[in-house]
């Protein structure tokens with residue numbers, strides 16, 4: 001699908017640009033270089049306006065992400081339940097810092113600010129799988145599981 | 153084949169603790185036994201330490217087993233088809249003290265019913281509030297809400313009835329109901345739970361609001377971190393349309409109301425209502441200056457009633473049982489019930505709906521059971537990232553708007569995060585600034601730049617560089633942020649910081665001042 005054909009259905013919808021950007025990201029994994037020009041054209045906005053929207057939101061990524069994205073909660077309730085140590089441990093286990101993608105592009109580590117799992121903290125999300133009472137072992141196993149699913 | 157129905161939560165917390173894998177294992181084991189198994193996916197009861205909690209009906213009562221995982225599937229089926237005995241049995245679920253002692257005006261059906269079944273909803277008393285509202289004139293509905301004393305549950309605690317009157321009184325060709333389901337506060341999950349476990353109550357609250365203020369379109373602004381809630385809401389809305397609860401002719405009344413779900417894109421500030429409205433218009437989520445109030449010029453410049461999820465979910469009970477009934481719960485100007493959320497390092501974490509006025513100590517110690525790891529509680533943070541840190545010596549404070557405000561704290565969205573004695577409050581205060589750096593919308597300097605300075609200042613205090621001077625810098629910085637910020641992001645970030653300094657000075661290398669001032 002071309003970029004334009006992905007985003008066209010959202011023209012005229014409330015908040016359409018944001019929904020369109022989500023759709024592009026779902027399809028392509030990130031927002032490619034030419035998204036600004038195409039979205040500006042389709043939504044009748046300036047490129048600066050589109051760029052402004054993209055840069056405002058944490059969800060929108062300008063570069064390809066790892067095949068599996070591991071998001072570890074960095075917010076208070078998780079901190080209270082050992083989240084700071086978990087973040088350090090995960091960084092060590094995967095040899096990546098928060099916000100980085102591995103050279104082989106198989107993994108991205110990312111902080112997230114609350115997943116609403118604060119009563120069974122610390123929490124993480126591996127791909128679209130939620131993990132509560134998370135530890136490095138549980139997260140690593142979930143990463144393996146998502147990898148296997150992708151292969152099959 | 154014998155038949156068996158089990159209830160298993162689809163709630164994110166249960167799923168994150170293995171509910172889906174458990175469901176698969178139960179189906180496999182049932183097949184082996186040639187058992188005709190139906191699994192009804194429900195919301196969560198809110199006793200998250202028991203999740204996944206499987207329930208089965210026995211002699212008209214639901215009995216539970218939890219926390220169970222995949223490896224328990226076989227023995228669980230043996231138990232529920234046999235004498236019911238199992239090491240994970242928790243007995244009759246509604247007899248568990250944590251649940252039994254609650255007053256569930258909002259969450260009564262959560263964890264009980266199939267959240268997307270209109271039939272199940274109505275069997276459990278759903279839509280009684282709407283049916284009453286449809287027989288009233290719109291001004292009378294607004295008055296009922298005003299009389300109930302309901303205050304906004306999103307954080308600011310503004311009287312709902314005043315907002316309803318304002319929107320109702322505004323002349324416009326189009327008005328909107330916008331639900332704030334951005335729930336960004338750490339330690340909170342009440343919005344998520346009700347949207348996943350009983351979305352028709354939100355739909356009902358929104359519909360009543362639409363009829364009362366004259367709005368025909370509603371939006372739910374949902375944070376992108378809540379994919380389960382998105383799925384359940386969309387299914388529920390589709391089913392509500394089919395059942396004539398939404399659309400051009402709500403329940404045959406001739407009145408129109410419909411709802412759309414909009415997914416945000418990861419920005420804490422979009423929980424602030426004007427930022428949210430910009431975002432819903434597809435723009436950067438920058439905060440707007442007020443006035444104009446969103447009630448007069450909101451979404452696309454039209455009169456808009458913006459409410460938190462729980463505020464609107466309180467409305468059906470108010471209409472059904474009446475303002476006087478609702479007002480009887482709570483204390484002072486904090487009327488009705490609040491779903492408190494007990495989180496962090498806690499033994500019995502979850503959701504506890506009760507009338508305002510409970511002591512903090514009851515929530516932390518009696519209901520929450522103290523810390524998960526058994527260490528002493530040293531601090532709690534109440535009301536999210538912009539809320540105060542309080543020490544155990546203040547745990548006798550009552551949880552209501554006035555008492556909290558009088559002590560430099562706030563109820564916020566009702567989240568309570570518990571910390572054990574390993575917490576370092578300087579690190580927590582530093583984090584408050586870090587979070588503000590990360591999430592500021594960038595519109596005003598005290599917030600954008602002040603938060604960066606805050607992190608630096610905190611580092612100097614920690615590293616004992618010009619300690620005394622930097623403690624003063626910190627206080628000045630906080631004052632500047634309070635006075636010069638357009639919204640509460642910058643304006644309230646000093647609350648966690650200054651409460652931490654005040655109640656835990658030793659963590660900042662400050663000699664405790666005499667406690668007499670307290």
Ligand SMILES: Cc1cc2nc3c(=O)[nH]c(=O)nc-3n(C[C@H](O)[C@H](O)[C@H](O)COP(=O)(O)O)c2cc1C
Pocket residue numbers: 303304305306307308309310332333334335336337420421422423424425426458459460461463464639640641
């Ligand atoms: C930084 C910031 C974040 C906020 N986040 C939320 C939120 O996530 N959910 C919410 O309902 N209200 C949030 N609010 C409060 C809203 O601005 C607004 O007061 C609320 O949506 C009004 O609804 P209510 O009257 O039902 O509380 C936030 C406010 C600020 C300043």
Ligand code: SF4
Pocket residue numbers: 421439591592593594595596597599600637638639640641642643
């Ligand atoms: S206080 Fe911060 S978040 Fe609020 S308007 Fe100013 S810069 Fe934006």
Ligand code: FES
Pocket residue numbers: 073074075076077078079113114115116117118121122123338339340
């Ligand atoms: S703070 Fe981590 S899930 Fe809420």
